[in-house]
Amino acid sequence: MPGVELFGAEERKEVNDVMETGILFRYNHDKERAGIWKAKTLEKEIAEYVGTKYCHFVSSGTTAVQTAMAACGIGYGDEVIVPPYTYIATIEGVMFSGAIPVFADVDETICLSPASIRKAITPKTRAIALVHMCGAIGHIEEIIEICKEHNLILLEDAAQALGATHKGKYAGTFGQIGCYSFDFFKIVTAGEGGAIVTNDEQLYKNADSFSDHGHDHIGALRGMENHPHIGLNFRTSELHAAVGLAQFRKIQQILDLQRINQKKLKAVVEKFPQITFRYIPDEAGDSCTFLCFFGPDEATTRKIVKAFAENGIDGIQYWYDNMYHYIRNWGHIKSLASVTKLPLHVLDQPQDYATLQLPDSDKVISRLISMLVKVGWSEAQLEERLQKIESALQSVFEKVEA
Numbered sequence: 001m002p003g004v005e006l007f008g009a010e011e012r013k014e015v016n017d018v019m020e021t022g023i024l025f026r027y028n029h030d031k032e033r034a035g036i037w038k039a040k041t042l043e044k045e046i047a048e049y050v051g052t053k054y055c056h057f058v059s060s061g062t063t064a065v066q067t068a069m070a071a072c073g074i075g076y077g078d079e080v081i082v083p084p085y086t087y088i089a090t091i092e093g094v095m096f097s098g099a100i101p102v103f104a105d106v107d108e109t110i111c112l113s114p115a116s117i118r119k120a121i122t123p124k125t126r127a128i129a130l131v132h133m134c135g136a137i138g139h140i141e142e143i144i145e146i147c148k149e150h151n152l153i154l155l156e157d158a159a160q161a162l163g164a165t166h167k168g169k170y171a172g173t174f175g176q177i178g179c180y181s182f183d184f185f186k187i188v189t190a191g192e193g194g195a196i197v198t199n200d201e202q203l204y205k206n207a208d209s210f211s212d213h214g215h216d217h218i219g220a221l222r223g224m225e226n227h228p229h230i231g232l233n234f235r236t237s238e239l240h241a242a243v244g245l246a247q248f249r250k251i252q253q254i255l256d257l258q259r260i261n262q263k264k265l266k267a268v269v270e271k272f273p274q275i276t277f278r279y280i281p282d283e284a285g286d287s288c289t290f291l292c293f294f295g296p297d298e299a300t301t302r303k304i305v306k307a308f309a310e311n312g313i314d315g316i317q318y319w320y321d322n323m324y325h326y327i328r329n330w331g332h333i334k335s336l337a338s339v340t341k342l343p344l345h346v347l348d349q350p351q352d353y354a355t356l357q358l359p360d361s362d363k364v365i366s367r368l369i370s371m372l373v374k375v376g377w378s379e380a381q382l383e384e385r386l387q388k389i390e391s392a393l394q395s396v397f398e399k400v401e402a
């Protein structure tokens with residue numbers, strides 16, 4: 001969670017600009033707002049940075065996913081191929097748009113594997129919701145090919161990968177539409193917030209109006225604007241956008257520091273040949289928010305996690321046990337426990353989530369450890385951490401070999 005580590009005067013200044021005018025609403029009030037447009041400015045800067053024509057900022061990464069689904073016209077009965085390892089919001093976004101999540105497998109990129117995507121395609125497949133997990137990009141080139149071959153929409157959930165690239169191109173800009181999150185735990189935060197990016201004007205317009213009750217945002221009289229279609233309220237406020245703007249301007253600084261610190265962590269973990277690393281096709285594009293690696297098997301991986309805890313090393317994620325990131329513990333999704341009836345409850349489904357087995361993904365995620373990379377560590381803190389990591393790993397592998 002690097003963004004929150006660098007909170008300071010810049011965020012206060014942007015928020016104060018809004019407090020001065022009192023216009024917390026992102027649209028209209030042209031005279032009273034005295035030229036202060038935080039959401040619009042943030043959108044412009046995000047689009048410039050990632051190199052898309054359009055960006056639209058919304059209330060969260062989750063609403064960004066749902067807005068992106070709607071903007072692309074993905075809905076009732078459409079099958080969307082999703083990974084079983086993600087943050088659960090991806091799956092929620094698909095379900096609440098009326099579509100059917102179809103789980104494929106992840107491989108050692110910790111993202112969807114092209115081969116398993118091919119197996120999951122049916123005549124009802126509309127889209128792939130590709131998630132760039134833990135700040136880096138997987139087999140993007142092969143997946144783009146599959147989308148072209150089968151005429152599928154590529155929707156990128158790049159909530160965790162703002163700033164990551166593959167051969168110089170930014171995560172979120174490979175498909176028809178991409179999503180980012182600015183929640184409290186992401187690389188930069190707005191407190192809460194999300195964004196969609198696209199080069200397609202119609203998709204942008206769809207997103208812009210869907211996320212604000214259908215408003216077309218033409219003219220100065222909000223109550224008299226046209227509503228080309230039905231929408232919801234997924235708007236951001238100017239206060240959130242102000243924080244997001246100050247944070248977003250720190251992204252390069254954060255990426256640079258993460259890359260330096262991740263290298264140091266990796267140099268220690270690399271000393272243990274029993275450990276292998278997440279495969280990233282273009283490693284130079286890793287945003288380095290995490291260092292992701294694999295133990296030789298589940299039992300040893302659990303021992304490593306335990307040894308890290310015993311040595312007081314924080315920021316360690318073992319996603320296999322996590323309730324929100326891996327399908328193994330998604331009991332509510334397996335039983336389709338929803339407070340309200342969903343299209344999923346009445347539609348024919350290609351997969352029965354209750355009995356679905358994903359042994360290939362289990363084999364990967366049960367051995368996966370992610371180490372959070374912070375930017376605020378002092379030299380001394382980092383040095384101490386490196387020593388602790390080394391002795392924790394030593395204790396595990398000496399025991400294993402003995």
Ligand SMILES: *Cc1c(COP(=O)(O)O)cnc(C)c1O
Binds near residue numbers: 065087090160181183
């Ligand atoms: C965080 C996250 C989201 C949701 O973002 P929120 O802003 O928390 O709603 C969606 N997808 C992934 C992969 C995420 O990590």
